[in-house]
Each structure stands twice: as structure tokens, then as C-alpha cells.
Amino acid sequence: MKLYNLKDNSEQVSFSQAVKQGLGQQQGLFFPQDLPKFSRDEIDDLLQLDFVSRSQRILSAFIGDEIPAAQLAARVKNAFAFPAPVTTVEDDIASLELYHGPTLAFKDFGGRFMAQILSQIAREQPVTILTATSGDTGAAVAHAFYGVNNVQVVILYPEGKISPLQEKLFCTLGGNIHTVAIKGDFDACQALVKQAFDDEELKQALYLNSANSINISRLLAQICYYFEAVAQIPAEKREQLVISVPSGNFGNLTAGLLAKSLGLPVKRFIAATNVNDTVPRYLAEGEWQPHQTIPTLSNAMDVSQPNNWPRIEELFKRQGWALSELANGVVDDATTQSTLRELAAKGYISEPHAAIAYRVLRDQLQEGESGLFLGTAHPAKFKESVEATLGQPLPLPQALAERADLDVLSHFMPADFSALRQFLMEQAPK
Numbered sequence: 001m002k003l004y005n006l007k008d009n010s011e012q013v014s015f016s017q018a019v020k021q022g023l024g025q026q027q028g029l030f031f032p033q034d035l036p037k038f039s040r041d042e043i044d045d046l047l048q049l050d051f052v053s054r055s056q057r058i059l060s061a062f063i064g065d066e067i068p069a070a071q072l073a074a075r076v077k078n079a080f081a082f083p084a085p086v087t088t089v090e091d092d093i094a095s096l097e098l099y100h101g102p103t104l105a106f107k108d109f110g111g112r113f114m115a116q117i118l119s120q121i122a123r124e125q126p127v128t129i130l131t132a133t134s135g136d137t138g139a140a141v142a143h144a145f146y147g148v149n150n151v152q153v154v155i156l157y158p159e160g161k162i163s164p165l166q167e168k169l170f171c172t173l174g175g176n177i178h179t180v181a182i183k184g185d186f187d188a189c190q191a192l193v194k195q196a197f198d199d200e201e202l203k204q205a206l207y208l209n210s211a212n213s214i215n216i217s218r219l220l221a222q223i224c225y226y227f228e229a230v231a232q233i234p235a236e237k238r239e240q241l242v243i244s245v246p247s248g249n250f251g252n253l254t255a256g257l258l259a260k261s262l263g264l265p266v267k268r269f270i271a272a273t274n275v276n277d278t279v280p281r282y283l284a285e286g287e288w289q290p291h292q293t294i295p296t297l298s299n300a301m302d303v304s305q306p307n308n309w310p311r312i313e314e315l316f317k318r319q320g321w322a323l324s325e326l327a328n329g330v331v332d333d334a335t336t337q338s339t340l341r342e343l344a345a346k347g348y349i350s351e352p353h354a355a356i357a358y359r360v361l362r363d364q365l366q367e368g369e370s371g372l373f374l375g376t377a378h379p380a381k382f383k384e385s386v387e388a389t390l391g392q393p394l395p396l397p398q399a400l401a402e403r404a405d406l407d408v409l410s411h412f413m414p415a416d417f418s419a420l421r422q423f424l425m426e427q428a429p430k
């Protein structure tokens, strides 16, 4: 597999290099040179397969022979060890529940596949994973790499801006997992990570690698569950399928659009955001104007400079699609809460991120269409806000209950690169 840097098309790398480097020069994102395409018959055949076998075929269509088929199969099997069920919410709308993995969020798919791929290709050399999280990526990455040989993980997150239970889930592990609470918002954390990747000396000393949605391996993994969703939808509904994606950094939506470019039948995608609405405003007005990030109930989507957006633009360009075909919508906190109550009244307990995707889908779905929204996290991960909104207690799933009483082991730091740099240098392999 060959990939090129979106900021400098002359920089071309293999899949392994792209996974190891994360970002290219000038912090450019890597993008696949060849976009594979399945025929309609091939898609129908793929949809007959089980999740793991099908995912292996999809991934090898991109990756090619860089990872031998048998090894890729084993890696996929280890990574995708839990289901992604489609649950009916009402007649014409269902939810793709992506939160049945160990950290109860969709980021388990990308995080675990990336860990598998890195341990496959970087066996001879220690690496340091440096990533910023608005909550769930951190947990997924921490759990995916916990105890993995030769891999150190450093995770930055905005202090006080993720839920206390989210924090417990990944800041209590210790061992090779280092967590750093930054005084600032998610964009400040993301900026620090970018600065670190620009620092050649640091990069070399630590063999730095990013593990957020920038990494191409995470994105490829996420394509697979869109196929899994369609496989569960009755054949007669597939042509009229509309998928709504709760979006922050826009990795999930990028993966969905890549699934469509492979030939998966999806009539349209909806990019649903909270009031951090840089993309909806851009689509309406044609100007890219990020505002200050506003904290919301759907905190994993509190992103005003979504880092995957250039890949979406590139894909539209390569496919000859018009950006005006990308549906979108913005939901504020008050509507998120009323939507959670509406869903509960239908017998479906959700959480703020999925509720936003549902809201925009419900408002935009046309007669005869069939809607699917992505359930990106387990409701109990947002226990405080869901309980306060619904006025009813939520039981803790076991993965959370186990960690709830442990101490947070994080380091605390200002949003200052020199402090972070010193800390990182202390972690360098000797």
C-alpha cells in the first residue's frame, strides 16, 4: 500500500511507515494512493461473510501484501473480538452500537487494530505512542497497549474536561501507560502533540508515534463496521440507507465515506455535530472559520479544528463527489437533553453523542428512507449527565465498576511545550 502526504504529495510512504510515523512532513495527513473498489457482486459476497473474515478482506484490499494474509487475519481477529450489533430504535431508525468493546466506545476498534499492527511491524524497535484525547481515544489506546512489550504510551487530556469515570478508565492503569492532565482544552492538547511531532530530536529519541484518529491504521479499521452494519440491514432497505455520524475530529465519518468509496451502498451521510460547528458552517458558507471550543455534554465532540477534514476533502475530490452532498446538522445541549428523554420514552437509553446523531437523522430522514445512527459510547460512560437528564439511575457496566475506586495516576501540567518536552525526554528508552 502506498500513501501520500496531503501537504506535500511528493512524500510517499508504505503502510508500515505511515502507521509508524502517524503524520508526514509539515504535519500532513497520509492518504491512500489507490482507492480500491468492489463490484456490486463482490459487495454482496462480502456482506455474506462473518465480521472478522469480511474485515480481513476489506483491510487487505487496502494494505495489499505488505502484511501477509494469514498474519493480517490473526491481527484482525485479536482486534475485533467483540460484536457491533444493529438495534432497532423505531420503525425506520436503528442504532449501530459500537460500544461493546473493553472501553465501551467505538475507539476500541481503531485503537486495538492499531496496537496489533504496531506490534506486528515494530517488533525490533521500542516506540512511544503520544496522543491527545477528548476522552475515549485515550481509554481505547491505553487498554489496547497496556502491557504490550516495547511500547510506552503517553496520553494528554484536558484537565477537568472529561467525565470522572472516563478518567478512571484509563488513568488508573500505570505500567507502560502515562497520563498527563493539561490545563487547557482538547485543542491545546492536540497542539502540544503536533509540536512534539515537529521536534526532530524528541521524535528520534522516543520513536514517537501518534495513535489518535490521525493514524491511518485506525481509520482503515473503522471502515469495517460500516460493512458490518449494512450486513445486518435487510437487503431491501440497503439502497435507501442514510447514516448519521456524531462527529468531532471527523475520523469516523472519513471511514464511513471510505466505505462508500469501496462500493458500500449508502444513499447519504450526515455529519452531526454539537455547537462546535466549524464543518457545518464551512459547508454552508464556504469559509473555514474555527471558533473557540465550547464545552458541551457531548465532550468527545468538543473539537473546533477537526483534524481529519483534509482527508474528507481529498476523498470528495478524488471521487468527483460534491461537498454539497454531505448532509449535516448542529444540535445544542438543551436539544441533546430533550432528545435523550425522547429516546428513553421509546425504550432506548442513549448518551449525548449518539443522541445528536439521532436528532439530526430524525429531522432529516425522508419518507421511504431507512436511517442508521452510530452509537459511539455506552450510556454509562456518561453516567452523570445521562442520569441528571433522565432522572433515573444507570447501572455501571463491569469494565467501569472495576476501575471506579482506583486512584488516578496522572501527571498535571500547564499547556506549555517545554514542560511536556522535559517529561517526555525522561521517558526516552535508555
Ligand SMILES: *Cc1c(COP(=O)(O)O)cnc(C)c1O
Pocket: 105, 107, 135, 136, 137, 213, 246, 247, 248, 249, 250, 251, 252, 253, 300, 301, 353, 354, 376, 377
Ligand atoms: C471520539 C468520539 C466521537 C467523535 O468521533 P470522531 O471520529 O472524532 O469524529 C463521537 N462520540 C464519541 C463517544 C467519541 O468518543
